Amino acid sequence: MKGELKFEGPAWDNISKEAKDLLSKIICKEACRFSTEKILEHEWLANPTEKLSSNELVTVTAKLKKYSSSIKLEKALRCYISSKIENEDIQKLKNTFKALDINGDGKLSYEEFLQSFKGLMSPDQIKKLITSIDVDSNGNISYNEFLAAAIEEHIFLNNDYALDSFKYLDTDKNRKISLNEFKSFLSKIFSEEYTKQMLEIIKLFDLNSDEEIDWFEFKRMLKKFWK
Numbered sequence: 001m002k003g004e005l006k007f008e009g010p011a012w013d014n015i016s017k018e019a020k021d022l023l024s025k026i027i028c029k030e031a032c033r034f035s036t037e038k039i040l041e042h043e044w045l046a047n048p049t050e051k052l053s054s055n056e057l058v059t060v061t062a063k064l065k066k067y068s069s070s071i072k073l074e075k076a077l078r079c080y081i082s083s084k085i086e087n088e089d090i091q092k093l094k095n096t097f098k099a100l101d102i103n104g105d106g107k108l109s110y111e112e113f114l115q116s117f118k119g120l121m122s123p124d125q126i127k128k129l130i131t132s133i134d135v136d137s138n139g140n141i142s143y144n145e146f147l148a149a150a151i152e153e154h155i156f157l158n159n160d161y162a163l164d165s166f167k168y169l170d171t172d173k174n175r176k177i178s179l180n181e182f183k184s185f186l187s188k189i190f191s192e193e194y195t196k197q198m199l200e201i202i203k204l205f206d207l208n209s210d211e212e213i214d215w216f217e218f219k220r221m222l223k224k225f226w227k
């Protein structure tokens with residue numbers, strides 16, 4: 001034995017990065033081997049990713065289902081806002097994602113959904129759910145897509161994050177989002193047909209009919225989306 005562990009072959013495919021990392025520090029030459037204390041501090045044991053409780057699974061299922069029925073504009077905005085959030089508010093969701101990501105590759109596949117949610121949803125329901133929360137349609141759910149779907153209302157409607165996305169959309173910085181500014185954001189993600197439909201919806205929030213969405217109108221729109 002050369003003291004170096006290789007994780008080759010299909011048997012390792014479903015083992016997470018963290019677990020492999022820990023193993024490589026236990027099964028190695030004595031000089032670099034972890035002490036018991038260090039083993040217990042290791043990420044894989046400190047953040048146990050063992051199966052979520054059924055209560056947590058039911059909560060997540062409900063959130064994902066609710067989100068799946070929302071319109072694409074809302075999903076796009078939620079993905080944008082979620083990509084900006086990096087604090088302790090989402091630590092729990094981060095852990096949930098890790099637990100669902102059984103092979104630790106940073107995305108949730110259909111098989112992983114099936115494994116975690118069997119009993120709560122039928123394979124057909126799972127397929128539909130994945131399609132509806134997979135905003136970039138690449139067939140699996142990234143951390144950001146998951147976060148957008150499962151995030152709590154108070155974080156989503158937090159002024160800082162909402163203002164951040166408002167500023168992002170307001171490309172000419174006149175403190176209003178014109179229909180054209182919305183259009184250029186939406187057309188990057190969605191088809192022309194869908195973008196048109198979304199613009200019609202956005203117009204409903206233009207309360208003073210100036211063809212622009214100001215901060216007040218934008219906040220109303222986000223709140224309405226949530227309901």
Ligand SMILES: [Ca+2]
Binds near residue numbers: 103104107109112
């Ligand atoms: Ca995965």
Ligand SMILES: [Ca+2]
Binds near residue numbers: 135136137138139145
């Ligand atoms: Ca995706």
Ligand SMILES: [Ca+2]
Binds near residue numbers: 170177
């Ligand atoms: Ca503007």
Ligand SMILES: [Ca+2]
Binds near residue numbers: 205206207209211217
């Ligand atoms: Ca307006």
